[in-house]
Amino acid sequence: MLSPIKKIRLIFLLIIFLPTAIFSVYEIGSFRNNEKMIEEIYNNQLDAILYSVNQNSNDVVSSWASKMDVMCNTPQIKDNEIVDKITGETAGIQALFQYDENLQALYEENIKESQKELHKLVTKAIKDSTKTIKKLKRYLEGDYRKIEPFHLGSSDVQLLVFLVSAKGKTIVNALVLNSLNFIKEVLDPKIQEIAQDKFYIGAFLNNKENIVYNSDKQKLDINYQYSKPFWFLDNYYLGIESKDKTIHELVQSRSMKNLYIILIIDFVLLIGAWMIYRNMKKQNELAQLKSDFISSVSHEIRTPLALISMYIETLELGRVKKEEKKQEYYSIIYQETQRLSSLVNKILNFSQIDNNKKKFSFSNSNLNNIVKDVVKAYKFKLDSKNFKLEQAYSEELPEINADSEAIAEVIVNLIDNSIKYSSDRKFVSIKTGLDENKVFVEVEDHGIGISEYDQKKIFEKFYRVTEKNLAHKAKGSGLGLSIVKHVMDKHKGKIEVKSKIGEGSTFRLIFPIIRN
Numbered sequence: 001m002l003s004p005i006k007k008i009r010l011i012f013l014l015i016i017f018l019p020t021a022i023f024s025v026y027e028i029g030s031f032r033n034n035e036k037m038i039e040e041i042y043n044n045q046l047d048a049i050l051y052s053v054n055q056n057s058n059d060v061v062s063s064w065a066s067k068m069d070v071m072c073n074t075p076q077i078k079d080n081e082i083v084d085k086i087t088g089e090t091a092g093i094q095a096l097f098q099y100d101e102n103l104q105a106l107y108e109e110n111i112k113e114s115q116k117e118l119h120k121l122v123t124k125a126i127k128d129s130t131k132t133i134k135k136l137k138r139y140l141e142g143d144y145r146k147i148e149p150f151h152l153g154s155s156d157v158q159l160l161v162f163l164v165s166a167k168g169k170t171i172v173n174a175l176v177l178n179s180l181n182f183i184k185e186v187l188d189p190k191i192q193e194i195a196q197d198k199f200y201i202g203a204f205l206n207n208k209e210n211i212v213y214n215s216d217k218q219k220l221d222i223n224y225q226y227s228k229p230f231w232f233l234d235n236y237y238l239g240i241e242s243k244d245k246t247i248h249e250l251v252q253s254r255s256m257k258n259l260y261i262i263l264i265i266d267f268v269l270l271i272g273a274w275m276i277y278r279n280m281k282k283q284n285e286l287a288q289l290k291s292d293f294i295s296s297v298s299h300e301i302r303t304p305l306a307l308i309s310m311y312i313e314t315l316e317l318g319r320v321k322k323e324e325k326k327q328e329y330y331s332i333i334y335q336e337t338q339r340l341s342s343l344v345n346k347i348l349n350f351s352q353i354d355n356n357k358k359k360f361s362f363s364n365s366n367l368n369n370i371v372k373d374v375v376k377a378y379k380f381k382l383d384s385k386n387f388k389l390e391q392a393y394s395e396e397l398p399e400i401n402a403d404s405e406a407i408a409e410v411i412v413n414l415i416d417n418s419i420k421y422s423s424d425r426k427f428v429s430i431k432t433g434l435d436e437n438k439v440f441v442e443v444e445d446h447g448i449g450i451s452e453y454d455q456k457k458i459f460e461k462f463y464r465v466t467e468k469n470l471a472h473k474a475k476g477s478g479l480g481l482s483i484v485k486h487v488m489d490k491h492k493g494k495i496e497v498k499s500k501i502g503e504g505s506t507f508r509l510i511f512p513i514i515r516n
């Protein structure tokens with residue numbers, strides 16, 4: 001069978017700790033997934049932005065191609081003038097060369113000396129790619145003019161090829177872009193429009209550190225986390241970065257915030273559970289103490305009752321002849337009734353205190369007088385039990401405001417305990433005094449002593465020390481010191497205990513003195 005406290009622990013484990021742990025692990029896992037999703041969605045957005053930049057470059061080149069198409073089919077414009085018209089007017093174009101269907105160069109005579117080298121290179125690239133040209137032709141026949149990037153082996157220039165049909169013939173156009181100019185002059189306005197003040201959009205060559213363009217002209221040292229290749233420009237990449245916190249930072253700070261919230265919730269839950277557990281543990285201990293109290297009090301009542309009835313019966317039957325013996329029996333009966341009535345008083349006192357019904361009648365009192373009266377009444381008991389009694393009274397003690405009867409009961413309680421919890425060394429000392437403007441009375445014994453742990457507990461109701469043999473054997477209710485504590489509280493006083501196991505204990509009651 002599990003003890004009640006173990007049961008409570010198990011219940012707490014099952015209904016608080018396990019669900020809290022499972023909930024926390026699940027929540028942490030699920031917000032990690034959510035954050036992955038957010039990052040994915042955000043990246044898709046960045047993707048869409050970069051797509052629109054690429055789309056814009058496609059639109060620009062397509063518009064040039066359309067312009068050429070129109071010019072080629074306008075009778076007033078001579079064929080050999082078209083190239084000059086396009087290249088002269090448009091930024092970003094380094095050169096434009098034209099070829100017929102059989103890839104023979106057209107208007108070679110118009111090519112400037114400075115572009116001859118480039119022309120050779122372009123012509124070679126085109127002749128090496130007849131398959132691609134054929135594919136572009138098929139597209140054109142299907143009414144789709146595709147712009148095809150070709151490799152020229154340089155990052156400075158980029159070759160784009162597209163076909164137009166003019167007056168029944170197909171013309172192959174080789175457009176050579178100046179890559180940097182194309183980005184900085186042609187694409188820049190659109191990039192500025194997209195970036196606004198929310199993003200940095202930049203262009204870099206292969207390596208992210210080699211940034212050649214940025215929407216914010218002042219900043220060229222951006223570490224782009226997200227990038228995509230330019231559709232048309234070989235080896236060039238587009239990068240994008242948020243101007244505020246990066247999404248990574250945002251996601252990270254959100255994760256941290258969520259983590260803190262979960263930790264705080266867990267903490268509050270655990271503190272709450274711990275407080276409930278402590279309370280239940282206390283209640284359980286109290287229930288245990290009460291049950292011990294009932295059994296020990298029943299015992300306390302039964303023993304004197306049995307003794308009393310036994311002696312009365314003996315006396316009644318006239319079996320005791322000697323007067324001396326009779327006196328002894330009367331005195332035992334008297335002692336036992338005293339014991340009973342003191343126990344009943346204690347219980348009544350306690351019940352009044354517990355229900356907050358105990359009334360005190362305070363008056364100016366002299367502590368020495370109260371103590372001396374108690375000692376006078378108790379001397380006989382101490383002597384009969386062979387206790388050595390020492391008394392020391394401080395002369396002219398200031399008066400205190402006290403209920404003399406209640407204080408006398410309290411002192412009786414302390415003397416009673418000194419007698420109960422002393423074995424071989426039967427000694428009680430009672431002392432009054434003045435210390436730091438406070439009046440005190442001290443009851444000292446050389447009895448079994450109280451451990452430091454128990455010193456903190458003995459003033460709780462029903463608490464009794466059970467592990468020591470004598471403490472266990474000595475009869476009691478566990479109420480005495482809790483009553484003492486309560487009475488001292490009502491007198492705005494204090495009770496202090498000094499004790500060492502095996503050496504003895506000193507209880508000191510401290511009272512405030514009356515000020516004028």
Ligand code: ADP
Pocket residue numbers: 417418421445447448449450458463464465466471475476477478479480481482505
């Ligand atoms: P009771 O004596 O009826 O058990 P008390 O409230 O008077 O109840 O005391 C509580 C406990 O404190 C006792 O059970 C005992 O273990 C311990 N105690 C009190 N006074 C002394 C003392 N003078 N010496 C040793 N132990 C003491």
